[in-house]
Amino acid sequence: MxxxxxDARGYVGDLASTHGLQQVSxxxxxxxxxxxxxxxxxxxxxxxxxxxxxxxxxxxPEDIEVAQTIDNLLQLxxxxxxxxxxSDGVGVEYPQLTIHRGTHEIGGSCIELCSSSGNTxxxxxIGLPLVNKDxxxxxxxxxxxxxxxxxxxxxxxxxxxxxxxxxxxxxxAVVLTHAHLDHYGLLRFVHSAIPIYxxxxxxxxxxxxxxxxxxxxxxxxxxxxxxxxxLRIGEFxxxxxxxxxxxxxxxxxxxxxxxxxxxxxxxxxxxxxxxxLLDRIGKDPPPYVxxxxxxxxxxxxxxxxxxxxxxxxxxxxxxxLSQKGLCYVFTxxxxxxxxxxxxxxxxxxxxxxxxxxYTAFVLDKLSAISQRIPQFDWESVRVLYSYYHAQKLAxxxxxxxxxxxxxxxxxxxxRDNPDDKVxxxxxxRYFRSLITKLKGSGKAMVVYSxxxxxxxxxxxxxxxxxxxxxxxxxxxxxxxxxxELQMLVSALKPRWIIPIxxxxxxKFNDMFPNVIQVADGQTISLC
Ligand SMILES: [Zn+2]
Numbered sequence: 384m385x386x387x388x389x390d391a392r393g394y395v396g397d398l399a400s401t402h403g404l405q406q407v408s409x410x411x412x413x414x415x416x417x418x419x420x421x422x423x424x425x426x427x428x429x430x431x432x433x434x435x436x437x438x439x440x441x442x443x444p445e446d447i448e449v450a451q452t453i454d455n456l457l458q459l460x461x462x463x464x465x466x467x468x469x470s471d472g473v474g475v476e477y478p479q480l481t482i483h484r485g486t487h488e489i490g491g492s493c494i495e496l497c498s499s500s501g502n503t504x505x506x507x508x509i510g511l512p513l514v515n516k517d518x519x520x521x522x523x524x525x526x527x528x529x530x531x532x533x534x535x536x537x538x539x540x541x542x543x544x545x546x547x548x549x550x551x552x553x554x555x556a557v558v559l560t561h562a563h564l565d566h567y568g569l570l571r572f573v574h575s576a577i578p579i580y581x582x583x584x585x586x587x588x589x590x591x592x593x594x595x596x597x598x599x600x601x602x603x604x605x606x607x608x609x610x611x612x613x614l615r616i617g618e619f620x621x622x623x624x625x626x627x628x629x630x631x632x633x634x635x636x637x638x639x640x641x642x643x644x645x646x647x648x649x650x651x652x653x654x655x656x657x658x659x660l661l662d663r664i665g666k667d668p669p670p671y672v673x674x675x676x677x678x679x680x681x682x683x684x685x686x687x688x689x690x691x692x693x694x695x696x697x698x699x700x701x702x703x704l705s706q707k708g709l710c711y712v713f714t715x716x717x718x719x720x721x722x723x724x725x726x727x728x729x730x731x732x733x734x735x736x737x738x739x740x741y742t743a744f745v746l747d748k749l750s751a752i753s754q755r756i757p758q759f760d761w762e763s764v765r766v767l768y769s770y771y772h773a774q775k776l777a778x779x780x781x782x783x784x785x786x787x788x789x790x791x792x793x794x795x796x797x798r799d800n801p802d803d804k805v806x807x808x809x810x811x812r813y814f815r816s817l818i819t820k821l822k823g824s825g826k827a828m829v830v831y832s833x834x835x836x837x838x839x840x841x842x843x844x845x846x847x848x849x850x851x852x853x854x855x856x857x858x859x860x861x862x863x864x865x866x867e868l869q870m871l872v873s874a875l876k877p878r879w880i881i882p883i884x885x886x887x888x889x890k891f892n893d894m895f896p897n898v899i900q901v902a903d904g905q906t907i908s909l910c
Contacts, residue, residue, distance in 0.1 A: 388459050407452045410444055417441065431463050459671075476500070477910040478640040480674070483541035485883045486903050489513055489680050490521070490565035492884055493541050496619070499641045503617030506546060506557045507636065507647055511568030512539065520840055523568070531572055540569055541904070552576045555617045560649025561626075561633035562588035562717065564598070571599040580614065582623065583607045584632020587748040588717055594779045595741050595772070610634065624664065626650075627657040629861025631719040632752055637669045643909045644669070646875055647676040650884065653867040654691035654859060656720045661867060668874040674909055675877035679885030680862035687835070689859045692720050698857045699728035699830065708825035709801035710734075711808045711818065711852075713843075714832040716742040718861070719749060719756065721832055722807075726757040726764070729805045735763050737797065737806045740772035743787050765792035767806070769813050798824045810843050822850055829854040869894060 408424035415421060417438035423429040439457055444450045476499030485492040490513025497504045512521045526539055531549050534540040545553025552574040559567050559581040567589065573579065581589070586607055592598040608614050610625040618641070623634040628650045638645040646669065653661035689695045703710055714721050722742070729736040736757075738746070743759040743766045750756055759766050766787045776783050794817075797804055801824045808814040808829075821827065829852055831838055838844065838856070847854050863871070872880065872895055880898045882888035891898045901907055 388456075388463070407444075407449050407456075410446065410449050411442065414444065415442055431460055436460065476641060477908040478643055478645075479906050480645075480676075480881075480901075480909055481906040482676075482881070482883060482901055482903060483543055484510075484512070484903050486901050486905075487886065487888060489884055489886060491541075492560075492566050493543075493569075494647065494676065494883070495543065496638060496640060496645070498618040500618065503555045503619055503640070504545070504553065505555055505616060505619055505621075505638075506543065508560055508566040508649070509546075509557060509569045509573065510563070510565040513565050523564075534572075540572055546574065546577070547572045548574050550574070556580060558614075558616075558621065558636065559585055560635065560647070561585055561628060561630040562592070563630050563650065564592070564596075566649070567600075568598065571601075575601065575604060577604075579605050580608050580616070581605060582610065582625075582632040582634055584749060584752045585630075585634075587632075587751055588630065588745065591717075591741070591745050591748050594744070595775050608634075622669070624669075625657070625660055627652050627655045627660045629655065629715075629718045629720060631717075631749060637672070641909075643673050644671050645674045645676065645909065646672045646877065648678050648871070650678050650680070650862060651867075651871075652861060652863045653870065654864065655861070656692050656723060658691070661863075661871065665870055665874045668876075672875045672877045674879050674881060675872065675875055676881045676883050677868065677871065677891075678862065679868065679882050679888065679891060681860060681864055681868075682885050682887040682890040684860075686864055687858060687860060689857060690864075691859055692724055695721070695832070695857055695859050696724040696728050699724055699832070700731050702828075702830060702855065702857070703728050703732040703734060703805055706828055707802060709797070709821060709827040710805045710830065711814075711827065712805060712830045712832055713808050713810065716745050716807070716809075718833075719745075722746065723757065725805065725807065725832070726761075730763050732805075734803045734805050735765055737765050737767050737792055737804055739767050739769060739807065739809075740776055740784075740787060742807055743790075744776060744783065747783075747787075759787050759790045764790060766790045767792055767797075771813060794820070797821065801825050801827070810837075810841055815846060818847075818850060818852070827852050831856045832858050834858065834860070865894065 411420055411424050419429060419435045420438040423435060429435055439453060442453055444453060478499055479497040481495040483493040483495060490510060492508040492510045494507040495504060511523055515521050526534065531540065531547060535542055545551060554577050557573055557577060557579045562585040586605060589600050593600055608623055610623050614621040620639040622637040624637065626633045626635045626649060633649055635646065635648045635651060638647065689698060712725050726736055746756055746758055750758060757764060768791055773784060798821055829847055831854055835856060844854060878897065880891060880895050881901060882891040888900055
C-alpha cells in the first residue's frame with residue numbers, strides 16, 4: 384500500500400509513512416469541519432487553493448504520526464501549482480533493493496533493484512572486494528585461478544540468480560557508476576546476453592585495463608550512456624549525474640521505479656577538479672528523493688594533510704621546483720585529476736614529465752571525453768617504454784607503439800640529465816629496478832601521491848630507505864568528507880538514507896536521523 388501524489392506535471396511524491404493516509408483521512412473526517420479538506424480526502428483530488436492549505440494547516444492532530452503525515456502532505460502540496468491527486472495506492476507494489484555486497488565494507492560494491500512486477504532486475508556495480516573476511520587486503524591474483532562455481536562458493540563472487548554465465552540470464556542489465564575495479568572487477572563473469580551500461584569515460588578506462596590489467600571485459604555488448612540523459616531499461620528510468628571522483632566520468636544515478644525515486648551516489652567527493660558538480664547538485668537537487676544510497680568511505684578515516692586537489696597541485700609544484708635531482712611521483716595512472724595536477728605542477732616548474740606507455744594510452748583514450756587532458760605529444764611530456772608495457776600494447780594494437788614513439792625518452796637521457804625530470808612511477812618490479820639503476824645519477828626523491836593505506840601495506844618505504852631516497856606524501860582523497868556527505872543529504876532531503884561503501888555504516892546514525900541499516904544480501908521493500 385502506498386499513497387502517491389500527482390500534479391499537472393506528473394508524479395510529485397508519495398505519502399507513505401508509518402501512518403497510512405487512510406487513517407489520516409478517517410481522522411480528518413472526524414476532526415475537521417473544513418469542507419474542502421474533507422472533499423480532498425474523500426475524493427482523492429482537489430484544487431490546491433489557499434483555503435485547502437489553510438484548512439490542512441489548521442488541523443492539529445493529537446496523534447503524532449498523523450501530524451507527521453499531514454506535515455509531509457503539506458510540504459508536498461506547497462510545490463504543486465495546480466491540481467494534486469492522491470491515489471490511495473490500492474494494489475501498489477514496491478521495488479525491492481538488495482545490496483549484495485558493500486553494506487559493511489569498502490569495495491566489492493554490488494546493488495540490485497528489482498521492480499515490483501519482478502520483470503526488471505538491474506545490477507548497479509559489480510566490484511571486486513578490496514578486503515578479505517579478516518580485513519587483510521584482497522589479492523585477485525590469488526583467486527583468479529578459481530572457476531566461477533568455486534568463486535561463488537568462496538563468496539568472492541556474490542550469489543545473484545540469473546546474472547552469470549553459468550545460468551539462464553534473468554537480469555535485465557548491469558549499470559556501472561565508474562571504472563574502479565571495486566565497482567566493476569567481476570564484470571567478466573556476467574552472462575554474455577545481459578547488456579552492460581557505462582559512461583564513455585568508464586568504457587575508455589575499462590578498455591585500457593583490459594590491455595594492461597587483464598580484466599577480461601567483453602566490449603561487444605557494452606552500451607554507453609550520456610550524463611543527464613534519461614536511460615530507460617525495462618520498468619526503470621535512470622538519470623546519470625556526472626560526479627567528482629578520482630575516476631573520471633564517474634556517475635551517480637537517480638533511479639525511478641514503481642513511483643519511487645532512489646539516488647545512488649556511487650563514489651564521489653566535492654574537493655577534486657570537478658568540485659563544482661557537487662555544488663550544482665546542492666543548488667539544484669533532483670526533487671522527491673525517497674531513498675539515498677550513499678557512500679561513506681571517509682567515515683573512520685583521516686582527511687589527511689591536503690584538503691583538495693588545488694592544494695595538492697600547489698604542494699607538488701613547490702616540491703618539484705625545489706627538487707634538485709630526479710623526482711619520482713607514485714600515483715595511479717587512472718586518477719585523471721592527479722595526472723592533470725602533476726602535469727601542471729611539472730610544467731609550471733619548468734620541468735619535463737615522463738609517463739609510461741600505460742599512462743600514455745590512458746590519456747590518449749580519455750581524449751574522447753575532453754580536449755584538455757594532457758597528451759603524450761604535449762609540450763614537456765615524454766614517454767618511457769618498458770618491455771612489458773610495449774608487449775602488452777603491441778598485442779592490442781602495434782600502431783600505438785609507433786604513435787607514441789615520437790615522444791619516446793631513452794634511459795640514458797634520464798640518467799645523464801635527471802635534474803629537470805619528473806617521472807611518473809608505480810610500485811612495480813620494473814620501476815624498482817629503474818630506481819636502482821638510476822641511483823648513481825644525483826639525489827632523487829619520491830612523492831607518494833596515493834592513499835596512505837597502500838604505502839602501509841607495501842615495503843616501498845624500506846626499499847627507498849635502503850636506496851637513500853626520501854619520500855613525501857602529497858595526496859587528497861577521492862571520497863567525500865563528512866561535510867560533503869551532509870551537504871548532499873541536506874540538498875536531496877531523502878526520506879531514508881542507506882549507507883554503502885563504508886566500514887562504519889553505524890556512524891551514519893550519528894549524523895542523520897533517518898538511516899536504514901541493511902546487511903549484505905538482505906532484501907528490503909522500498910515503500
Ligand atoms: Zn571509486
